[in-house]
Amino acid sequence: MKKSELKIFIGMSRALNEINRATGKIHKKYGLTNAQFAVLEALYHKGDLSIGEVQEKILSTSGTIPVIVKNLENEGLLTRNQDQSDKRKFILHITEKGISLMDRVYPENEKMIIDMMSVWNDEEQLNLINYMRKFGGLDNGKKD
Secondary structure, eight states, X not given: OOHHHHHHHHHHHHHHHHHHHHHHHHHHHTTOOHHHHHHHHXXXXXXXXXXXXXXXXXXXXXXXXXXXXXXXXXXXXXXXXXXXXXXXXXXXXXXXXXXXXXHHHHHHHHHHXXXXXXXXXXXXXXXXXXXXXXXXXXXXXXXX
8 A cells, every 4th residue: 555545545444433432422422322222313314214324324233223212212202103004124213202302402413514514615625525535436426
């Protein structure tokens, strides 16, 4: 590995770790783990989703989702209902309590991320988006 690739890898890892630490403090303040926040955020913005859809949205492994869902369900932040058209699936629904929590947590989380990203000007941010899309194979002109 050339030194530039290693520096990029280390820089990306450090940046992501720093963001995760900062947002993790916010989540913890509200009694959530990062993974619990991610599940609630997906439901908060996308509406009802199957467990598999949530897992795909938050890029989680299948082994962790059942525990996360059960804990959020026990806290009254979401409900889990069997899909009537496919009895093997469960649909997750954020409750009023979950919405109320996310109405407080999400804006604070978003502001933290925006503040952290403000070290780059608009042009630099657009360049970073393009670099990440290219790295992820999404540089074919499609919008997310």
